[in-house]
Structure formats: structure tokens, C-alpha cells
Amino acid sequence: MIVLIKLILAHFAGDFLFQPKSWVKEKEIKKAASHKLYLHFLIHFALIMLILWDLSYWFLALTLTFLHAVVDLLKLYFQNEKDKTNWFLADQALHIVCIVIVWYCWFQPDINFTEIFNSAKFWIFVTAILFITIVAGVFINILLEKWSEELEKEEDDSLRNAGKYIGMLERLFVFTFVITGNWSAIGFLIAAKSVFRFGDLRESKNRKLTEYILIGTLLSFATAVIVGMLVLELTVV
Numbered sequence: 001m002i003v004l005i006k007l008i009l010a011h012f013a014g015d016f017l018f019q020p021k022s023w024v025k026e027k028e029i030k031k032a033a034s035h036k037l038y039l040h041f042l043i044h045f046a047l048i049m050l051i052l053w054d055l056s057y058w059f060l061a062l063t064l065t066f067l068h069a070v071v072d073l074l075k076l077y078f079q080n081e082k083d084k085t086n087w088f089l090a091d092q093a094l095h096i097v098c099i100v101i102v103w104y105c106w107f108q109p110d111i112n113f114t115e116i117f118n119s120a121k122f123w124i125f126v127t128a129i130l131f132i133t134i135v136a137g138v139f140i141n142i143l144l145e146k147w148s149e150e151l152e153k154e155e156d157d158s159l160r161n162a163g164k165y166i167g168m169l170e171r172l173f174v175f176t177f178v179i180t181g182n183w184s185a186i187g188f189l190i191a192a193k194s195v196f197r198f199g200d201l202r203e204s205k206n207r208k209l210t211e212y213i214l215i216g217t218l219l220s221f222a223t224a225v226i227v228g229m230l231v232l233e234l235t236v237v
Helices: 001-018 023-034 033-051 057-080 084-107 111-115 120-143 143-152 162-181 183-204 208-234
Strands: none
Touching: 001 033, 001 057, 023 033, 023 057, 033 057, 057 084, 057 183, 120 143, 120 162, 120 208, 143 208, 162 183, 162 208
């Protein structure tokens, strides 16, 4: 496992610590013709060898560097200005997946995937996370649909889908706090959200907006708390 962590560290260092923004911009413009692109690959190879500190891993480092190059080139040639964010996330996810796969094939750690996938706890957590992020958001939107339509008629300069992602994140935080027993952190989260919202509500002087936000927040937090408590109850050994 320590080798896997080192490989991920080498990746993060190569992609973020030792890659200036000027290199990124040049790669996006020149693509495969950019000298910085190949220097970037060389740095990744060197970092893997340096962090592992064992010459016998040269083929492992070469394999990971090659896969990194393939993923980077795919991103450079297929991304555009509109979907840069999506390609960045996909790029990083693919890099991590490649690292994990190569690490697993190389070292063949004793991990019983059958036991994991047959574990009730695994499926309980997967179901809970899917519910509090996506499903709960849909439920809350449907419950508040009439009020949200009324508020949408008024001027709204909020970011598109910002509320959706804020809700997903706050439910994930609350869920995590519940299953780890950090109940006081939930109070801190509520207080922090109240501070950020106070200025908007005071300036708008809109009672409907205040009530809408309060109901949505309470529903969001209550959902995460209930799901978290259910998961704790179901996973007790």
C-alpha cells in the first residue's frame, strides 16, 4: 500500500507542483508539438524513480509514464473551451485509475474483491451516498417545486446549479459527521452556512426567500442525519 501512496504522490507532484501554468497553456496550444509536454512526461518518470528509490522499478515507472502520456494527449486533442472542467476531472480520474491498476498488477496485493462486493456494509454505504447526493436532491426539489417556481420569477443572479452542488456537499458533510460521531461539527456547519446566507437575506429583505432557504436547509440536513443514523444502525456488527 505504501508504494501506491508514493505513486499517487509522484503523480500529484508532477501534475501540480512541477508543472507551471505556462506549460499547461503551451501544451493546449501546441499539443504534441510542445516541448514542455515531453519534459512533463520526463519529470513524471523521474519523480516515480526518485520516490520509489529503486532502479528495479524502471519498467513500472516507464509504464505509468506511457499511460500518463496517452491520457494527457487524449485530453489535449479532445477538450475544448466549453468542457475543459469535465476533461480535467476525467483526466485526473483516469490517471489515478491507471496508477491503481498498474500497482495492483505489479504487486498483486492480497485484496479479496469478492468479499468486499459481497459485503452488506459496502452496498449500504454505496446506496446511502447515492441517496444523499442525487436522490435526496431530486426529492427536495420536487417538494419545494411550487415555491422555487415562484421565486424564479423574481430577479436571480445566482450561479447555475450552485444550489444543487451546495446541497450535495452539505449532505455529504453531515452524513460523514454522523457516521464518525462528530455531532458538534454539524452545528458548526449550520452556523457557517447561516453566516454566509445572512448578508444575502438581509439585503434582499425577502421573507419568501428566507423561508425557502430555511426549509430547504432543514430538509437537506435532516435527510443526511436520518440516512447517517440508519447506516450506523445497519452496519453495527
